Amino acid sequence: MALRSFLVPVTILGLCIAAWAQSPTYGLGNPPSPETIKSLDIAISPDGKELPAGHGTATEGAPLFVQKCAACHGKEGYGGRAPELIKPATPPANQPPCLSPCIRGANVMAIHSPYATTIWDYINRGMPFGKEGSLTPNEVYAITAFLLSKNGVIPETQVVDEKNLPQIKMPNANGYVLPDYKPRAPRPFAKF
Amino acid sequence: MDSKKASRRKFLKGGAAAAAVSAIQSATGQSAIAQTPAPAKRSLKDEVAYGERSPYVNSVRIAVNDRPSPDEFGLTFHVLTPLQDSVGQITPSALHFVGTHRGAIVPDIKPADYRFLLHGMVDRPLEFTLEELKRFPSVSRPHFLECLGNKSRAEHKTVQQTTGLTSCAEWTGVSLSLLLKEVGVQKGANWVVSEGAEEVKGAGSFPLTKAMDDCIVAYGQNGEAIRPQNGYPVRLIVPGFEGIYNTKWLRRMKVVDKYYMTYNDYGHISTDPKVAAFNLQWGPKSVITSPSGGQKLPGHGVYQITGLAWSGGGAVKKVDISFDGGQTWKEAELRGEAHRMAHTRFGMNWKWDGQECVIMSRCTDELGQVQPTRAQLAKIFNQPADYYHDHGVQGTDNTVVPWKIASDGSVTNGIA
Numbered sequence: 001m002a003l004r005s006f007l008v009p010v011t012i013l014g015l016c017i018a019a020w021a022q023s024p025t026y027g028l029g030n031p032p033s034p035e036t037i038k039s040l041d042i043a044i045s046p047d048g049k050e051l052p053a054g055h056g057t058a059t060e061g062a063p064l065f066v067q068k069c070a071a072c073h074g075k076e077g078y079g080g081r082a083p084e085l086i087k088p089a090t091p092p093a094n095q096p097p098c099l100s101p102c103i104r105g106a107n108v109m110a111i112h113s114p115y116a117t118t119i120w121d122y123i124n125r126g127m128p129f130g131k132e133g134s135l136t137p138n139e140v141y142a143i144t145a146f147l148l149s150k151n152g153v154i155p156e157t158q159v160v161d162e163k164n165l166p167q168i169k170m171p172n173a174n175g176y177v178l179p180d181y182k183p184r185a186p187r188p189f190a191k192f
Numbered sequence: 193m194d195s196k197k198a199s200r201r202k203f204l205k206g207g208a209a210a211a212a213v214s215a216i217q218s219a220t221g222q223s224a225i226a227q228t229p230a231p232a233k234r235s236l237k238d239e240v241a242y243g244e245r246s247p248y249v250n251s252v253r254i255a256v257n258d259r260p261s262p263d264e265f266g267l268t269f270h271v272l273t274p275l276q277d278s279v280g281q282i283t284p285s286a287l288h289f290v291g292t293h294r295g296a297i298v299p300d301i302k303p304a305d306y307r308f309l310l311h312g313m314v315d316r317p318l319e320f321t322l323e324e325l326k327r328f329p330s331v332s333r334p335h336f337l338e339c340l341g342n343k344s345r346a347e348h349k350t351v352q353q354t355t356g357l358t359s360c361a362e363w364t365g366v367s368l369s370l371l372l373k374e375v376g377v378q379k380g381a382n383w384v385v386s387e388g389a390e391e392v393k394g395a396g397s398f399p400l401t402k403a404m405d406d407c408i409v410a411y412g413q414n415g416e417a418i419r420p421q422n423g424y425p426v427r428l429i430v431p432g433f434e435g436i437y438n439t440k441w442l443r444r445m446k447v448v449d450k451y452y453m454t455y456n457d458y459g460h461i462s463t464d465p466k467v468a469a470f471n472l473q474w475g476p477k478s479v480i481t482s483p484s485g486g487q488k489l490p491g492h493g494v495y496q497i498t499g500l501a502w503s504g505g506g507a508v509k510k511v512d513i514s515f516d517g518g519q520t521w522k523e524a525e526l527r528g529e530a531h532r533m534a535h536t537r538f539g540m541n542w543k544w545d546g547q548e549c550v551i552m553s554r555c556t557d558e559l560g561q562v563q564p565t566r567a568q569l570a571k572i573f574n575q576p577a578d579y580y581h582d583h584g585v586q587g588t589d590n591t592v593v594p595w596k597i598a599s600d601g602s603v604t605n606g607i608a
Contacts, residue, residue, distance in 0.1 A: 029318035
């Protein structure tokens with residue numbers, strides 16, 4: 001009993017300190033509604049937790065590609081002014097100059113990106129040109145499946161959805177390193 | 193006709209005649225008062241509302257070479273600052289360089305509609321209006337911005353082309369670390385993802401340690417609101433990092449546990465640990481802005497060699513100048529305050545003897561990091577010394593830019 005009555009005030013004191021340390025100082029700004037967060041939360045993690053429910057196949061994506069992407073990226077996904085999206089088996093002669101930054105060959109997104117989620121993220125975020133944000137989740141899944149299939153990453157028949165998109169094994173899955181950043185420290189390797 | 197107008201016209205005509213007489217008088221040295229220059233052309237907007245620069249000053253930005261602006265889609269891509277005309281350390285807002293994602297539009301954001309959402313691994317997600325951001329204590333600091341695409345090449349003719357994708361402005365806003373403390377960052381958080389409001393919703397991931405260090409959620413640029421092309425009403429300043437992380441038209445930041453790799457990040461990743469180490473944060477860098485490519489020295493004699501130095505690693509400690517293509521170096525003067533991650537003006541008195549020479553500058557920052565020559569960088573990547581004559585520098589390019597001065601005084605790109 002004596003021990004308990006001693007512990008209670010100590011516990012309360014501990015809670016107060018923790019709460020004080022974490023409470024805002026200025027009290028400015030408003031808590032966003034869950035709907036506001038959901039409508040803005042479009043950056044897709046490699047584990048895909050922000051992906052909306054939906055699904056699509058390469059077969060469904062093919063006509064969408066023609067309709068929404070081919071004008072800038074080329075009928076076959078290459079040869080347009082915008083970045084190449086499908087790597088041709090043999091690069092055609094006399095390709096038109098592409099716009100800077102010029103993305104072709106090994107830099108094609110489905111081949112270079114370590115995560116399939118990055119492709120979904122960008123199509124959803126920034127495409128099609130001039131009508132950004134107009135694609136439904138199913139359309140984004142279908143076009144993503146089409147590009148992955150055309151670059152030989154997944155079979156044409158695979159249904160891509162929010163659960164298996166993050167699981168797709170990308171050819172460049174281990175092909176990048178992050179800079180070892182330390183604040184206020186010299187960059188490694190840079191001794192001249 | 194309005195008689196007042198008519199008499200005013202008469203008066204002005206008389207004034208012009210008087211000015212002509214004055215010119216003659218001053219030429220003959222008759223009258224000190226008559227030496228006053230004629231009044232400048234003026235407009236009410238200029239004189240009272242918002243001042244214009246002199247009509248004799250015509251320094252302008254130009255579009256980046258390899259992608260015309262506007263391009264065939266009607267979009268403006270990167271635009272270069274005229275460093276060759278710069279004086280001091282601050283880039284006028286109207287001449288600040290512009291980098292865009294694929295030539296993004298400049299969004300029209302009404303200040304009353306602006307919101308900044310700070311959420312993710314935090315105790316209390318919050319949404320701020322512009323007015324609320326301004327109710328926090330402000331910080332004002334000069335910082336350079338520089339696009340990863342700022343890579344000097346042998347075919348570039350001027351310093352605007354070799355190096356014009358960097359500028360320096362005084363940025364005013366709220367410390368990001370203060371806002372992060374307001375929302376309470378949770379344990380396990382390691383990265384932040386920031387995102388713009390433009391049509392491509394440009395987003396990038398950078399380490400939480402940087403976000404908690406010295407970033408600014410900025411609404412001010414050089415003493416006034418940020419210019420639309422540079423992110424009005426609010427942009428992020430991530431001092432010393434590649435330009436792309438300094439999110440314009442900032443609408444959201446999410447605190448997360450891991451690297452997210454959105455499209456912007458993906459465009460900047462590398463498989464080579466050395467290239468990766470040279471990304472994210474700029475190394476020490478400098479360039480001579482005068483004399484520089486395209487200029488001509490009228491003859492031998494006394495000149496000022498001057499330029500700008502900066503580093504993503506902190507303040508500029510010293511700048512050296514070489515006159516023999518990098519074999520020997522002489523320390524220049526710092527001719528302005530050396531602020532952290534900010535353009536710093538350097539200079540040196542120089543007597544040109546009329547002989548052909550190659551001049552270049554080299555920056556050392558407060559961390560002791562030294563700006564490399566192209567040959568030194570090539571060595572790190574096990575390439576021949578002249579490798580970067582035909583190849584672009586991998587990652588951020590902070591290599592020394594040489595200018596060749598011919599015996600007739602003409603200055604050209606000296607990249608060998």
